[in-house]
Amino acid sequence: MTTLTTEKLSVAIRDTILFSEINLSFNQGEIWGILGPNGAGKTTFLHTIAGLYPIHTGGIFLNDQLITDLKPRERAKKIGLLLQENESPFPCSVLETAMIGRYPYQKNWFCETKEDKALAMQALEIVGIKSLAHRSVLQLSGGEKRRLEIATLLTQDSNILLLDEPTNHLDMQQQLSILSLLKKISRQKKKTVIMVLHDIHAIKKFCDHVLLLGFNNLNKAGKTEDILTEKNIKKFFPEMINNF
Amino acid sequence: MVTLTITKTNSHSPALLTIVFLLASLVSIMISLSLGSVSISIHDLWHSLFSHTQTIQETIIIQMRLPRTLCAFITGGLLALSGALMQTLLRNPLADPYVLGISGGSAVATLIAMMLGIVSSFLNLWAFIGSVLSMFLVLELSRSRNQWSSLRLLLTGVVVATGWAALISFILTISPEKNLRSMLFWLMGDLNYAQFSLWQPIILFAGLMISLILAKPLNILSRGDLAAQSLGVNTKKLNIILYLLSSLLTACAVSIAGCIGFVGLIIPHMLRLMGNSDHRFILPASVLLGGILLTLADTLARTVMSPLQLPVGIVTAFIGVPCFLILLQRGYRA
Numbered sequence: 001m002t003t004l005t006t007e008k009l010s011v012a013i014r015d016t017i018l019f020s021e022i023n024l025s026f027n028q029g030e031i032w033g034i035l036g037p038n039g040a041g042k043t044t045f046l047h048t049i050a051g052l053y054p055i056h057t058g059g060i061f062l063n064d065q066l067i068t069d070l071k072p073r074e075r076a077k078k079i080g081l082l083l084q085e086n087e088s089p090f091p092c093s094v095l096e097t098a099m100i101g102r103y104p105y106q107k108n109w110f111c112e113t114k115e116d117k118a119l120a121m122q123a124l125e126i127v128g129i130k131s132l133a134h135r136s137v138l139q140l141s142g143g144e145k146r147r148l149e150i151a152t153l154l155t156q157d158s159n160i161l162l163l164d165e166p167t168n169h170l171d172m173q174q175q176l177s178i179l180s181l182l183k184k185i186s187r188q189k190k191k192t193v194i195m196v197l198h199d200i201h202a203i204k205k206f207c208d209h210v211l212l213l214g215f216n217n218l219n220k221a222g223k224t225e226d227i228l229t230e231k232n233i234k235k236f237f238p239e240m241i242n243n244f
Numbered sequence: 245m246v247t248l249t250i251t252k253t254n255s256h257s258p259a260l261l262t263i264v265f266l267l268a269s270l271v272s273i274m275i276s277l278s279l280g281s282v283s284i285s286i287h288d289l290w291h292s293l294f295s296h297t298q299t300i301q302e303t304i305i306i307q308m309r310l311p312r313t314l315c316a317f318i319t320g321g322l323l324a325l326s327g328a329l330m331q332t333l334l335r336n337p338l339a340d341p342y343v344l345g346i347s348g349g350s351a352v353a354t355l356i357a358m359m360l361g362i363v364s365s366f367l368n369l370w371a372f373i374g375s376v377l378s379m380f381l382v383l384e385l386s387r388s389r390n391q392w393s394s395l396r397l398l399l400t401g402v403v404v405a406t407g408w409a410a411l412i413s414f415i416l417t418i419s420p421e422k423n424l425r426s427m428l429f430w431l432m433g434d435l436n437y438a439q440f441s442l443w444q445p446i447i448l449f450a451g452l453m454i455s456l457i458l459a460k461p462l463n464i465l466s467r468g469d470l471a472a473q474s475l476g477v478n479t480k481k482l483n484i485i486l487y488l489l490s491s492l493l494t495a496c497a498v499s500i501a502g503c504i505g506f507v508g509l510i511i512p513h514m515l516r517l518m519g520n521s522d523h524r525f526i527l528p529a530s531v532l533l534g535g536i537l538l539t540l541a542d543t544l545a546r547t548v549m550s551p552l553q554l555p556v557g558i559v560t561a562f563i564g565v566p567c568f569l570i571l572l573q574r575g576y577r578a
Contacts, residue, residue, distance in 0.1 A: 052473050076476030087335055087468035092521035096463075103464055104476040156475070 001063075002028050002078065002159045004049060004192065008058035011041065011048050017056060018044055019217050028159065029190040031183060033203035033224070036213035036236060042196045043084060045213060046162050049194070050081040062160075076104035080158035084165050086149055088137050094148055095133040098124055101155030116155075123151040126181065142169035150178060154185070161185075163195035167202070175199075179206045204228060212236050258525035261518060265532035269317070272539040276313040277305055279547050311440035315500055316542040316556070317535035318444045319435070320507050322497035324534025325451060327508025328515075328526050329490035332466050333483065334398050341494040341508040344401025344487075348408025349378020350498040354430055355415045358423050364437055367430075368499040375495030378404065383487065392483060394469070433504030433557025435542050444500060451493045452531055458482065459523035466521070504557045506564030507534050513568070537563065 003025055010020035018041035026032060026049075034042045047053040049060055051067040060067045062078055070078070080101075088097075098120035099112050106112065124130040127147040132140065140148065146169045153161060166182065167175040183206050186193045197203050203210055204224060211221040214236045220227055277293075278284045284292070284301055292302040326341040334343070341347070353374025354367050362370065386392065386400040416427060429436070455462075461482055464472045469479045497504070511534045515526050541559040548554065 047470070050474060052470060071476075072473070072478055073476035076474065079474075081474035083468075083470055083474070086471055087466075090331075090337065090466050090521050091516055092463075092466075096522065097467075100464055100467065100475065103460065106460070 002192065003063055004079075004160055004194075005061045006049065006058065007061065009048070009060060010056040010058050011044055011053065012056040013041075013044065017217065019213065019219055020057070022058070022219060024211065024221055026160070026192050026194055028192055029186060030192055030209055031186050031207045032192075032194040032209045032211060033207035034194065034196045034211045034213060035198070035200065035203055037215070040213045040215055042213055043164055045211075046081070046164050046194070046196055050079055050162050051075050052081070073104045076156065076158070078158050079160045079162065080153045080156040082149055082153045082161070082163040082166055084168060086145075088145075091136045091138050093133070094124065094129065094135050094137055094140070095120055097137050097148055098133075098151045098155050101152040101157070104156065119157065120151070120155045123154040124148075126154060127151045127178070143171065143174055146170055147174070147178070150181075159190075160192045160194070163193065165196050165198070167197070167199075175202070182206070200228060200233070258520050258522070258529075261520075262525070262529055262532070265529055265536065268536050269532050269539075272536045272543075273313055273317060276316065276539045276543040277309050279543050280304070280309060281547075281550055312435055312438060312542070313539060314440050315438035315444065316435055316539045318448050319438070319497045319501045319504065320534035320536070320538025321448050321531035322451070322493045322500075322534075323504060323508040323538070324511035324530035325448075325455060325527060326490045326493035326497065327534075328512040328523070328530045329455060329462075329486055329493070330508070331512055332462050332523070333486045333490060334394050335466060335468065336398065337513065338509070339398075340505075341490065341497070342503065342505070343405065344382050344397065344491070345378050345405035345408050346375045346382075346491050346494045347498050347503045348405045348412065349381070350375040350495065351431060351503060352408055352411050352415065353377070354502075355412060355419070355427055358427055358430070359415065359419055367437075368439070371499040371502075372495050375491070375498055378408065379488070379491040379495065383484075392480065394483065397483075397487065429555050430502040432555035433502045433560070434555045435501045435545075436553060438501050444496070447493070447496050448531065451489060452528060454485075454489060455527045456524065458485065459527055462486075462523040463521075466523075501556065504538065504560055506560045506568075507538055510564050510568050511537065 006022050006024045009022040011018050034045065036042050044053060048055060051060070051070070062070070067075060099116055102112060102116040102119065106116065121130060121133065124133055127150050129144055129147050129151065132144065137145065137148065150166060166178055170178060179202055182193050185191055207224050209222065210224045210227045211219065212227060212232060213219050218236065220232060274286065274289065278286060278289050282304055284305065288301055289305065292299065292305045323341055330339045330341055330343065331337055350371040351374070354371045357367055357370040382397070382401045382404050385404065386397040412431070416424065419427060461472070461477045464475050464477050465479065465482060472479050511530050512526060514533065515529050538556065538560065541563055542556045545554040545556040545559045
């Protein structure tokens with residue numbers, strides 16, 4: 001059982017506090033959606049609980065261990081992060097990219113193991129791009145690149161998956177397919193999924209819990225049906241209530 | 245973000261390519277030793293190298309051509325290795341060993357030494373000191389609130405390089421005419437006065453070994469700092485090591501033969517075009533291919549307009565420009 005907990009967590013960008021005193025528990029197998037207006041700090045929050053952004057005050061615990069005490073590779077085995085956008089200035093194959101997810105586990109410098117390759121191929125198959133395994137990543141479309149990034153995250157095989165807008169660059173059908181896939185993985189393998197999404201309907205359909213983040217330290221978290229109420233939406237997105 | 249794209253996936257076996265490059269390295273060294281104002285056959289070359297006959301041929305080969313050839317090979321290797329590291333550090337395919345002003349600092353120090361009439365055998369020391377000073381200047385200026393990013397490093401380096409370029413122009417303007425020719429030769433890259441020392445292959449070997457230890461994290465780093473951190477790479481430490489290592493390799497290359505262009509830029513791209521971007525292959529292969537290119541370029545520089553000797557930097561540019569354009573046409577899409 002892996003639980004990610006934030007205790008009195010405060011995060012600041014330079015001297016401005018984005019949010020403070022956040023106490024949350026992300027339990028194993030739960031699917032969380034993070035929703036909020038642009039600039040509210042959703043990505044910063046995600047990077048912070050991934051252990052990549054400095055904490056202002058408070059702490060983040062993986063079970064009872066502070067994540068800042070974990071060695072980078074140990075942390076990467078437990079927490080995987082899908083970024084909003086990835087850099088890929090140099091050509092390399094789709095399979096090579098997917099195998100990068102095995103880095104935290106690799107002890108052998110000389111070459112990847114058969115198991116690493118098999119896991120990467122399996123992840124590519126799951127996201128539906130196995131046939132592109134030997135193509136250069138720079139030849140992929142935006143949607144194919146996104147699916148490759150998700151495959152790399154799956155190859156990393158961590159218990160907690162943090163995803164920043166996983167449906168970026170995907171058409172409606174692919175969005176549904178990726179979100180369904182993440183839900184299936186979470187249910188079958190008891191993985192915790194925490195993802196930033198902009199689509200309220202997608203959060204309602206796929207997430208058990210939701211964290212609403214707004215400006216001026218405004219935040220609210222709980223079960224999706226309790227949090228995504230008209231009153232709360234009005235509070236966090238005052239300009240869109242007429243269309244809700 | 246500038247990207248270069250391979251339009252077809254023609255991957256060659258890294259092991260096979262490395263063996264081919266090793267053999268080609270030997271061939272290029274043999275060609276360089278046998279060609280010159282006095283042509284020496286392969287048989288005589290072999291004889292001179294491995295039996296001490298005290299002939300004129302042996303003197304030419306052992307005392308004149310061999311040191312220069314080794315200097316050319318090592319300098320090419322240093323520049324190509326530094327270029328490959330710099331491109332990954334900056335995540336920019338257009339980066340080369342000189343982009344961050346290392347060579348500019350070196351050039352300013354060397355030109356000042358030439359103006360002061362310092363003996364040519366000490367010029368490489370001045371070049372090295374200038375490079376190292378420039379390296380620390382850029383490193384210090386690119387830090388902000390103890391934060392460090394490759395973009396900030398690139399911008400700082402480019403600005404410092406521009407400043408050095410202005411100083412170089414100023415020195416050339418006020419220098420006595422008798423110094424100008426040697427100054428220009430040095431700026432274009434010249435192996436005429438290169439002196440072989442044992443530290444040169446040691447630095448190249450040590451640089452390659454350190455780079456190889458870092459090869460796997462470098463594969464991850466090429467996806468960006470944050471992506472690398474999320475996979476467990478300590479990017480802060482890695483970036484600093486990478487910067488210092490590539491800068492020191494450049495400093496050594498510049499102190500041997502001045503500012504030789506193109507090698508550090510095109511060699512890593514030529515290798516990536518062969519279908520493998522893995523640093524475990526790119527780094528050692530860069531050393532070999534960089535060495536081959538510069539050895540052959542120097543042979544041409546010595547022989548093509550003999551007895552006139554061209555600065556090798558001109559020849560690498562003559563080879564580099566069409567090669568790079570052909571690569572762009574055939575395999576890369578900008």
